Amino acid sequence: MTGGGPGAALRAEGHALPVASAVPALLAALRDSGRAVLSAPPGTGKTTLVPLLIAGSTGGRVLVAEPRRMAARAAARRMAWLLGEEVGGTVGFTVRGERRVSARTTVEVVTTGVLLQRLQRDPELGGVGTVMLDECHERHLDADTAMAFLLDVRAVLRPELRLLAASATTDTGAWAALLGGPDGPAAPVVEAHGVPHPVTVRWAPPPRPVRPPHGMRVDPALLEHVAATVRRALREDDGDVLCFLPGTGEIARVAGMLGGAGVEVLQLHGRAPAAVQDAALAPGDRRRVLLATSVAESSLTVPGVRIVVDSGLAREPRMDHARGLGALTTVRASRAAADQRAGRAGREGPGTVHRCWAEAEHGRLPARPAPEIALADLTAFALQTACWGDPDASGLALLDAPPGGALAAARATLRDLGAVDAAGHATSRGRRLTHVGLHPRLARALLDAAPVTGPGRAAEITALLSEELPASYGSDLAAAWRAVRRSTDAYTGRWRGEARRLEAALRADEPDGDRGGGGGGGARSGAVTDDTAAGLVVALAFPERVARRRGPGTYLMVGGTAAEVTGAIGETPWIAVAVADRGVGRAAARVRVAAAVDEETARTAAAGLLAAYEEVRWRDGDVVARRVERLGAVELAASPLRRPDRAAVRAALVEGLRAEGTGLLRWSRDAQDVRQRIAFLHRVLGEPWPDVSEGALLARAEEWLGPELTAARRRADLERADAGAALNRLLPWASGQAGRFAQLAPERLEVPSGSRIRLDYGGEQPVLAVKLQELFGLRETPRVAGVPVLVHLLSPAGRPAAVTADLASFWREGYRSVRAELRGRYPRHPWPEDPSTATPTRRTNNPRR
Structure with a gap:
C-alpha cells in the first residue's frame, strides 16, 4: 500500500480487520490481470476496508456497487468513520434520490441500479479506475446485468478498467470463469479467512x-x-x-x-x-x-x-x-x-x-x-439490454441466461410502450424511459401523464407506485395520495423525496422551450381532478390492467384476467389496477391497490388494445352476427349486423355443427338408414365407401353439407336440412361405385313369400326381422355384401321366436322346438314337418315392413 491515499489515514480498527491480510494478494491480482474475485466471510471488512486500500494503491476513483440503498449508505458511513471523516469527503455515496459526494471523493458507493444508469450515460466510466461489485453471491438482476455491461466495457472500450467481484461465500468458481472470459483463464480468486466465533x-x-x-x-x-x-x-x-x-x-x-x-x-x-x-x-x-x-x-x-x-x-x-x-x-x-x-x-x-x-x-x-x-419481471432488464445494443442479451456475459418466455414477454411489453422497435432495438423514447430511473412502465406513465396532470402531480402519483404502499393507506390510490399529503410518517418523507426526484427528471426531460412553468401540461392540469389524475397514471403504467366492473366487487381486466376488489373502490364502473396478485389455484387476481378511471381514460391508456370489428360466430346455440367494439377482453358495445358476410356465416354454422354434433340436422328414418348402410359398407369393404362416423362427418361437414350451409343463416335452417339427401354426396360417384350402393347394401330384401323386408344395418351384421312362415323353402341364409344377415324369426304375432345366422341349421335343429312351442298357440298358421320344402305364406298378423 502506498502512502498518501485513504488507507494511510485509517483508524487502527481498520488495519485490524481480518481481510487486511488478503489485500496484498488482491492488489497484485488487480494489477496483473485487472480482474479478481474476493471471497470473504461476513464481518471481515470486505465491504468497508478493501475499497479504501484499493483507492490508496491504484489510480482512479473506486466505485463500489451495493445491491441495496441501506447497504450503500451504511458502507459509506463506515468507511468515512474509519478515515475519521464525514460522508461526502473522501468517501461518498449515491442512491436513488440522494447523492453525497464532492471533488475530493475517491471512493463512491452506489446501488447497482445507479451503476446501470451511469453505464448507459457514460459507458467508459470516465475517471473510474476500479469497480467493485459487492455481495455478488446474492444474484440480484441489476448486479448480474451491471457485471455483464462492465465486461463489455473492459473488452471494447477500457481494457485498463479493473473489476472486482466480492462475495461473502466460497462459491466463487462461476464468477472467476465469467470474469476470465470465454477464451481466457479464470480470474484470480483471493480468499480472506476471518476468525469466526462459534x-x-x-x-x-x-x-x-x-x-x-x-x-x-x-x-x-x-x-x-x-x-x-x-x-x-x-x-x-x-x-x-x-x-x-x-x-x-x-x-x-x-x-x-x-x-x-x-x-x-x-x-x-x-x-x-x-x-x-x-x-x-x-x-x-x-x-x-x-x-x-x-x-x-x-x-x-x-x-x-x-x-x-x-x-x-x-x-x-x-x-x-x-x-x-x-x-x-x-x-x-x-x-x-x-x-x-x-x-x-x-x-x-x-x-x-x-x-x-x-x-x-x-x-x-x-x-x-x-x-x-x-424469477423476475424482465421488462427493465430487456430495456437495459436494448439500450446497450444487445436486445436479446445473447452477447452478454451472464451467469444464467434469461428465460426465453420471460424475455419475449418483456420485449412485447416494451414494444407496446414504444420503447423498442420491431427488431427489439431501443427507440429514442426507450432511452428517455431509462433516464428516469424507474421501471419502464412507471417511467412511461410519468412522461405521458405529466402533460395532462402537470409534472408535480404526475411525479407524486408515480412516486406512490414506485415502492410498496403501506397497507394502512388502503386500496384506493387516490385516497392514499390525499392521506400521504397530510401525513408526517416515515413513508411520507421517502415519498416526498422520490416525488421531488421524479419532478426534476421531468423538468430535465422537457425541451428547452417548455421548461419553466410546467409547460402546456401544467396549464391544462387544472381541470383534472385528483381521482382522474391517479387513474390516468395507473392506467398508463398498466394498460392491460384497466378493468370494468361485472358484479359486486368483481372486475374483468382488459388483459383477460378476472379481479376481485374490496372496499369502496370496488363500486366504481372502471378501475385501473396498480398492484394485484393471483394465488396458486385461484382463477381471479386479488386487487391490492387500484384507482378509479372513466371509460375515456381506459380507452386512451389502453388504446393499443382497442378494436372494432364484425363478429359472426356460433354462440349460445345459434349464429350471432354483430358489430363489436372491444378493449382487449372487455366488450364495450355491440349492435346486430343486418347483412353478415356469407362466408363468415357458413364458418359459424360449421363451428356450431362441430360444437353440438350432427344432431342439429333433420335425421328421418330413411336418412338414418342411409347412414347405417354406408357405415356398413365402409366397415366390411373399406374404400371407396366413406367413413360416416360422427367425427368423420363433422370433419367433412363443408363437403357433404355444402349447399345446405350456403343456404342456411341460422340454427333453424340447419334443423330443416335433409341429412340423408346430403349424405348421398359422399358416395363414390367419381369411381362409379355409387351406382352399386343399392345392390351392395339394399334397403330391403325380398323373401320367399314375395314380401320386401327392410334390413336393419344398425349392428355388426345386417338384421332381417321376418315372420317365420315367410321363409319356408329358403334353405340358405341371405347375404349382403358377402356378409350373412342375422335372421330374427318372428312368431305370427310378430314376437321374436328365434335368431340365427345359419338358416339351414335352424331348419334341421332349432325349428322343432319352436314348432312344438308355437303351433298350439297359433293353430291356424302352417307348421309343416319340413319347412325347407314347404310353401311360404304371408298369412301373418301385423307384418313388419
Missing part, C-alpha cells in the same frame, strides 16, 4: 403444525412462535437479538407481540427511515431486538448482536407473464441464506441462532436462492 444452533420448531406460506400470507401461528422464541432467547442468552422475517407486514406484527418485553424494538428493512437504519447500525444504550428482512443477511454489521432468531422464510419475486401480474411470494429460505443469517450471531463473539424449523427439515431446503433473472 455459533450454537438451536432447533426451535413450532409446537404445533403451521400452514406453509401461500403467496404473501404467513400463518399467524408461526409469527406468534417467532415472537415467543425471541422472548425465550432474551431470557436464556446474552446480547442483542436479530430476528429475520420475510417482510414488513410480518415485522410489524411481531413488533406488536413484543410490547412489554423491556427491550428496544427496531424494525429494519429497505423502507425504514434513515434514522432507524442509523440507530440499528450503531451501538444501543440498552438491550435491543432488531426485526429485519433479508436486507440484514449481508453487507451490514449490526453491533451488539449475539443472538439470531430465524423464521426460515424469505420473499422472492414471481411473474405471471401470461397475465402481466408480478408480485412477491413467500418461500422457504435456502440453506445458504440460513448460514448467512446464522453468521450474524458470531461477528463480535460467540453467539446462538434459534432456527424456527426442525433439524430434519433443514436438509430438504434449497441449497441456495434462485437467481433473480430466473
